[in-house]
Amino acid sequence: MCCFISLILYVRSGKTSIQQVLFENLPPKQTFYLETTTRIVKHTYDTVIPLEIWDCPGTITVETLGAPLSQFLTIIFVIDIRDLYNQPISKLVEFIVAAYHENPNVNIEVFVHKAEKLQEDDKIENFRQINERVTDRLLDISPDYEQMPLNFHLTSVYDHTLHEAFSRVLHKLIDSLPFLEDLLNVFCANSQSPKAFLFDIASRLYIATDASPVDSATHNLCCDYLQMLNSFGPLYKSASASSSRHRKLLPPVLSVPSLSDHDQESPGRTTPSAGASNSKQRAKDLFYPSAAALLHPSTPGTTLTYHLIMEHLALLAIMPTPVFESRRGLVEYNVVFFREGVQEIYQVEQEARSGG
Amino acid sequence: MKKKVLLMGASGSGKTSMRSLIFSNNPASMTARLGATIDVEQNHVRFLGDLILNLWDCGGQDAFMDSYLTTQRSTIFQHVGVMIYVFDVETREMNKDLEYYRDCLEGLRQYSPGAAVFLLVHKMDLVRENKPVTFGKKHKELQVASGDADITVFGTSIYDESLYKAWSSIVHTLIPNAAVLSKHLTTFAEVCSASEVILFERTTFLVIATSTSATEDIHKLDGTRYERTSELIKAFKHSCSRVREEFHCLEMELPDFTAVLDEMTRNTYVMVIAHDPSIETGALRLNIRMARRKFEQLQGDGHVL
Ligand SMILES: Nc1nc2c(ncn2[C@@H]2O[C@H](COP(=O)(O)OP(=O)(O)O)[C@@H](O)[C@H]2O)c(=O)[nH]1
Ligand SMILES: Nc1nc2c(ncn2[C@@H]2O[C@H](COP(=O)(O)OP(=O)(O)O)[C@@H](O)[C@H]2O)c(=O)[nH]1
Ligand SMILES: [Mg+2]
Ligand SMILES: [Mg+2]
Numbered sequence: 001m002c003c004f005i006s007l008i009l010y011v012r013s014g015k016t017s018i019q020q021v022l023f024e025n026l027p028p029k030q031t032f033y034l035e036t037t038t039r040i041v042k043h044t045y046d047t048v049i050p051l052e053i054w055d056c057p058g059t060i061t062v063e064t065l066g067a068p069l070s071q072f073l074t075i076i077f078v079i080d081i082r083d084l085y086n087q088p089i090s091k092l093v094e095f096i097v098a099a100y101h102e103n104p105n106v107n108i109e110v111f112v113h114k115a116e117k118l119q120e121d122d123k124i125e126n127f128r129q130i131n132e133r134v135t136d137r138l139l140d141i142s143p144d145y146e147q148m149p150l151n152f153h154l155t156s157v158y159d160h161t162l163h164e165a166f167s168r169v170l171h172k173l174i175d176s177l178p179f180l181e182d183l184l185n186v187f188c189a190n191s192q193s194p195k196a197f198l199f200d201i202a203s204r205l206y207i208a209t210d211a212s213p214v215d216s217a218t219h220n221l222c223c224d225y226l227q228m229l230n231s232f233g234p235l236y237k238s239a240s241a242s243s244s245r246h247r248k249l250l251p252p253v254l255s256v257p258s259l260s261d262h263d264q265e266s267p268g269r270t271t272p273s274a275g276a277s278n279s280k281q282r283a284k285d286l287f288y289p290s291a292a293a294l295l296h297p298s299t300p301g302t303t304l305t306y307h308l309i310m311e312h313l314a315l316l317a318i319m320p321t322p323v324f325e326s327r328r329g330l331v332e333y334n335v336v337f338f339r340e341g342v343q344e345i346y347q348v349e350q351e352a353r354s355g356g
Numbered sequence: 357m358k359k360k361v362l363l364m365g366a367s368g369s370g371k372t373s374m375r376s377l378i379f380s381n382n383p384a385s386m387t388a389r390l391g392a393t394i395d396v397e398q399n400h401v402r403f404l405g406d407l408i409l410n411l412w413d414c415g416g417q418d419a420f421m422d423s424y425l426t427t428q429r430s431t432i433f434q435h436v437g438v439m440i441y442v443f444d445v446e447t448r449e450m451n452k453d454l455e456y457y458r459d460c461l462e463g464l465r466q467y468s469p470g471a472a473v474f475l476l477v478h479k480m481d482l483v484r485e486n487k488p489v490t491f492g493k494k495h496k497e498l499q500v501a502s503g504d505a506d507i508t509v510f511g512t513s514i515y516d517e518s519l520y521k522a523w524s525s526i527v528h529t530l531i532p533n534a535a536v537l538s539k540h541l542t543t544f545a546e547v548c549s550a551s552e553v554i555l556f557e558r559t560t561f562l563v564i565a566t567s568t569s570a571t572e573d574i575h576k577l578d579g580t581r582y583e584r585t586s587e588l589i590k591a592f593k594h595s596c597s598r599v600r601e602e603f604h605c606l607e608m609e610l611p612d613f614t615a616v617l618d619e620m621t622r623n624t625y626v627m628v629i630a631h632d633p634s635i636e637t638g639a640l641r642l643n644i645r646m647a648r649r650k651f652e653q654l655q656g657d658g659h660v661l
Binding site for chain 2: 029033217218220221224225228229231232233234235236237238239240287289290291292293294295296301302
C-alpha cells in the first residue's frame with residue numbers, strides 16, 4: 001500500500017517548487033523557471049515508507065481530483081503567506097471540509113508558504129491571521145470541526161523551514177516511529193549525544209529523532225551537513241577506483257524489489273540476499289560510509305557524525321568531541337546496535353507490507 | 357609583501373558582492389543588501405600570513421571612472437599586481453564598458469606594465485540558454501578589445517563554484533612559490549598513498565596549490581572539484597557560524613573515496629583524498645599532523661604559506 005500525499009490549492013503558491021526542492025534536489029532559485037502545472041502530476045519517492053505525491057494544478061476541485069479524497073493519508077494545502085483575502089481562505093475552507101467529510105482520519109496540513117518574503121513581525125501576524133480565519137470559518141460551519149486534526153506550518157523553499165515542516169508531516173505516516181525513537185534515545189544516552197536524527201539522505205527530511213526537543217538551529221546545521229556530504233560524494237569519484245572499494249560496499253540488503261537500484265551496474269556489487277540472519281551476519285564485514293565534522297577546536301568541542309544506516313538512511317548525531325575522539329570504539333558499537341535495530345524494524349515492515 | 361588588486365567594472369556589475377563572498381564569508385543571498393560603492397573602497401586582506409592583498413574596489417559610476425582615468429590616474433594605476441575587470445553579462449551598455457576598459461588597460465600599460473589582467477563575465481546564472489555560446493561571444497569581444505594585452509577571461513556567478521575557480525586562479529598569480537608548494541604536496545601525497553592533496557587558504561578557502569600526480573589520468577576526477585570543494589566548505593563554514601560554531605576539521609569515508617580536511621599551517625587547510633580502500637582517516641590525520649612542522653618550516657624559510 002502506498003501513502004498518498006497531495007499538494008493542493010492556488011495557482012503559483014509554490015506547490016511544484018516544494019515537491020521539486022525536496023525530492024528532485026532543485027536549487028530554490030531555479031524554482032522561478034518552473035512551468036505552471038496544468039494537470040495532476042504524480043511523483044513517487046521511496047524512503048522508509050513509499051510515498052506517492054500528487055502535485056495538483058491550482059484549478060483543482062474535489063470533482064476534478066479524479067480519485068476519492070478518502071484515498072489520501074495526508075493533504076497538504078499550500079497558501080501564499082500574503083493571501084489573507086476572503087477568496088483564498090474560502091477555497092481553503094471548502095476543500096478542508098470536503099476532505100474531512102470523505103475521510104475524517106486524513107491528516108490536513110496547511111503550508112503557509114513563501115514566508116521568507118515577509119519581515120519577522122509581519123510573518124507571525126499573517127500566519128496568525130490565516131490560522132485564525134480558517135479556524136473561525138470552520139467553527140462557523142460546525143462546532144464539530146474543533147476536533148479536526150488541522151496543522152499549520154510556516155514554510156519557504158529558501159530556508160530550512162520547508163524541510164522541518166515536511167519532516168513533521170512525514171512522521172505521522174510512519175507506523176514504526178516510536179520504535180525508531182526508542183532506538184535513537186538509546187543511542188543518545190550511550191554516546192552522550194544531546195541530539196541525533198535519522199535522515200532520509202536524498203531529501204534531507206528527518207524520519208525520526210530522539211526525545212529531546214528539536215532546536216531549529218541544530219536541525220538546520222545537520223541538514224546543511226548532509227547536503228555538503230551528498231555533494232562531496234560524487235565529486236572525487238574515480239573512474240578507475242579499485243573494485244575492492246566497491247566490493248566492501250553495503251548492498252541494499254533489505255531493499256524492496258521496486259526500489260530503484262541506481263548503481264546496480266557497479267561491478268563488484270554483491271547481490272542482495274534474502275534471509276535476514278544471513279544478511280545480519282554479513283553486515284559486520286560490509287562497508288558503511290561515515291563522516292565526521294569537528295567544530296571549534298577549543299575544548300571540549302562538538303563533533304557532527306554521519307553514519308549510513310541503510311540504503312536511503314543516515315544517522316546524524318551531535319556529540320562532544322572527546323567522546324568521539326577517545327571512545328570511538330564505543331560510538332561505533334552504538335551505531336552497529338542502532339543499525340541492526342533499524343534494519344530489523346524495516347524488515348518487519350517490509351514483510352507486513354508484502355504479506356498483508 | 358603587499359599586492360595591489362584593482363577591482364574595476366561598471367556600477368552594479370557585482371564587484372562588491374564577489375569581494376564579500378570570497379573574503380567575508382557572506383552568503384550570496386546577502387549581496388542584494390549591499391549599498392553602492394562610492395568612489396574607492398580600500399581593503400587590506402591578509403592572505404597567507406605574509407601576503408597582504410590590498411583590494412581597491414572602485415565605484416564604477418561614470419563620474420568616478422572619469423576621474424580614475426584623469427586626475428587620479430597615477431594613484432589608481434601604479435603598483436598594481438592584478439587588475440580584475442568585471443562585466444555584467446546582461447549589460448546594455450557594453451560599448452561604454454569596453455571603452456572604459458580600454459582606457460584602464462592603457463593606464464595599466466603606462467603605470468604597471470607587469471600587472472596581470474583578469475576579465476570576469478559575471479552573473480552568468482542569468483543566462484538561461486546556451487551559456488557556452490553566450491560566453492564564447494563575450495570572450496571573443498573582450499579579446500578583440502584587449503588588443504595584444506595578455507588577458508585571462510572567466511565566466512562567473514556568485515551562485516555557483518565558478519567564482520572560486522576564477523579567484524583561485526587570480527590569487528595563484530600572486531603566490532611566488534606556488535611551484536615549490538606543489539612539489540612538497542606531491543611528495544606528501546605519495547607518503548600518504550593519496551591520489552591527491554589540495555592546499556587551501558584558511559579564510560577564503562581558495563585553492564593555493566595542489567599535488568601533481570601520475571595517477572591523475574587514471575582516476576579522471578571531476579574537473580570542477582577544486583572550486584566545488586571551496587564552495588562547499590565555505591557554505592558549511594557559514595552554516596556553522598550561524599549556530600556560533602566554528603568549522604575545524606572534516607573526515608569522510610564515502611563509497612568512492614576517503615578524505616580528510618584539516619588544518620595544515622596557521623594560514624592553510626589541507627585536503628587529502630585517497631581511493632585506496634585500505635587507507636583510513638585516522639592514518640591521514642596522523643600524516644597531516646606530522647607534516648605540519650615541515651610546512652610551517654617552509655613558511656619560516658621565507659616562503660609564503
Ligand atoms: N519567495 C518565494 N517564492 C517561492 C517559494 N516557493 C515557490 N516560489 C515561487 O513561486 C512561483 C510559483 O511556484 P510553483 O511551484 O510553480 O507554484 P504552483 O503553481 O503552486 O505549483 C515560482 O516563481 C517560485 O519561484 C518560496 O518559498 N518563497
Ligand atoms: N544574478 C546575479 N546577481 C549578482 C551577481 N553578483 C552580484 N549580483 C547582484 O548585483 C547587484 C549589484 O552588486 P554589487 O556587488 O553592489 O555591484 P558593484 O557596484 O559592482 O559593487 C546586487 O544586487 C547583487 O546581488 C551574480 O553573479 N548573479
Ligand atoms: Mg505547479
Ligand atoms: Mg560596489
